[in-house]
Amino acid sequence: MKYEAKPLPFLKPLTGISEKTMMIHHDKLYVGYVNKRNEIEEKLATADRSLANATYSEYGELKREESFAANGIFLHEYYFNVLGGEGKQGGDLVKAIEKEFGSYDKWLEDFKAAGMVARGWVVLAYDFNDNRLHNYLCDGHNHGGIWGAMPVVVLDMYEHAYFIDYGSDRKTYIEDYMKNLNWDSANNLYANVVKMMPKA
């Protein structure tokens, strides 16, 4: 079954992040990951397993790029999903953040700091391994993810996400990202996580 690119889940212009950036980000880069994953899966169907080799083999390279392309798709879908809002925090997710981090501001301070140092992604995730919220950092699509953790609020810190509009000013990009955050979408994701939580 082929993967299909999802349309951007919002139509409104964003604060600070230009249409040009979003067009390149969604239509070229994200759609590119979808196409590459399909291509990889097609090639994996016939790749010669008998030549599998850790230094180089067609099968090995396809398996490496399979996780890169897959996470490239899903992390971008999470990222686009929480944009297009008004940045007004609220709901059960904020209550859970306050409980875990002590206050919303303490969480935000850490989330922003993670954004300042990330080379790839910052992910507020609910980790089913310890049943807690964490701000995780991934320097690449397939480096740094924690198995069993569900993303809720995802921030793309690859340079393509901000360089056209902000140059090297990551701080303002992160501030604007928070202004564009759709807390309804984030709360919907968190509600799905709550349904999967172990019953006390």
Ligand SMILES: [Fe+2]
């Ligand atoms: Fe991106």
